[in-house]
Amino acid sequence: MYERPKLQSLTPSITPTQDADGLSPLVIRASNLDLTFQTNDGPVHALKDVNLEVNKGDFVSFIGPSGCGKTTFLRCIAGLETPTSGALSVNSMTPDDARRARAYGYVFQAAGLYPWRTIGGNIRLPLEIMGFSKAEMGERIKRVLNLVDLEGFEKKFPWQLSGGMQQRASIARALAFDADILLMDEPFGALDEIVRDHLNEQLLQLWARTEKTIAFVTHSIPEAVYLSTKIVVMSPRPGRISDVIESPLPRDRPLSIRDSAEFIAIANRVRDGLHAGHGQG
């Protein structure tokens, strides 16, 4: 049912750039990506001419007004959506092959825990599917629950947790199988400021420790600036990239960095980008 994009034949010129040691530092590469949804009300141009390169270990944030195609782009990377034209590679593979290789963990915009599974059971779901051993499953569940501050909730059912706790459980679920790439769609959107700060810090620590590549959708400018090495500002109708900011901030970031002049300057540039995009739309 899902037609695989013929990337090679469309753009034979694209070959992953190679490192000196033969490994590609490029994890995600999109060139001239276009996606149009055919709906009953006519075509919706969700992504237009999107070009982006994400290196291994990058923390890239996508920020932009509602409906500008952030989720759509993330879904393209995940192989859940097929671009209409253009080329997209993930780990030098087609997104669909990357999906089959379980290259990424995906945190959806809504927690989407299975109500008939406990929190521990929900985190076990991907581990069961990927065939981890029983002992390993138990260990990993403990570890990721710890990571998102949900120790002691393993045996609870989702309805017994607050919305924010459910969202954290869904993050734990995406972390459990330790994929190199994390795709996160507004994971902290529903959380209060304090929990959000805490989780931001934890996410940065996790990222620094594991050298994962993270693609992160957010509506919050401070969050985007605090977390990212690369900030992608998008604008709507049609969804496109209006600015890509390489952050000059050091990788090691205390929360207090948010008061620095550098931080504020980047935040202002993001804000300008958002306003400019809005004006055109």
Place this chain on the structure above:
Amino acid sequence: MKSFFPVVTVVAAVLLIWIIAVVPMNMHLTADQAQRDGLVVSPDTPIARQDFSGLGLAVRNSHLIPLTYVNIRPRLPSPHQIAIELYDTVIDKKITSKRSLVYHGWVTLAPTLLGFAIGTLLGIMLAVGIVFSRVMDRSVMPWAIVSQTIPILALAPMIIVVMGAAGIQGILPKAVIAAYLSFFPVVVGMVKGLRSPEGMQLDLLRTYHSSNSQGFWKLRLPASTPYLFASLKIGISASLIGTIVAELPTGAKAGFGARMLVGDQYGQPILSWAALFAAAITAAALVGIIGMIERGTLRQMGMKPA
């Protein structure tokens, strides 16, 4: 317990209407009998009484009203007559007796349960096929719908006769008819339940690159559980009705259906009504049991108690 008072109110209202209706329904019979017994009745010939409605007759012969409740062969039995008959045939009679409603109840219940099991199994299998195979989706569903448009009253004797000709008798033909009625709600409910997982839940499994069978066992099947139970409740009462219908036109000697028929043929309406009530109580009990299993299962699964 919240539904206790509304239920009691409705039952009380039905009982009241029933008790009032007994008088006009049975008035002509009662008047005829009273005259034979030497009581004064006005007007004093059955022919003349035909010109009056039951109500009119009751007004002219108010002294006969109590007698309308105790006819041996009433047109409409009074509630207490049925209660006494039920007590007699359910509790007083040994269950081995041919007059025991418990005995007849079991004769009906056994094929009901067997047919329900067959129908449920068949329904689930068809639903799985429909959900996973486009060909089955196109081919099975229309036939399943058509099957339910054939009047069971016409079909039941045919099934019994055909199976009888093939040497199959007893519990099985009745169970087949029960299954015939009960598989359909299970198919419909299970198809809906297996298809109930929405986009995101399916996408999540795609990101794990899970197989179809993993998707079935870990997502579709558990998600369909509440739908299954809703279907089972309809299915079990359909099974009971199917079995009774199977007993009606085929001269069955035992079972609720046979009791209803016997009461009709031998002019003993109280018998028929008692069997009817026993069947209704059985159906309610079966649905209640499934409801209890449903609550237990859903609680076990951690679904939020409703």
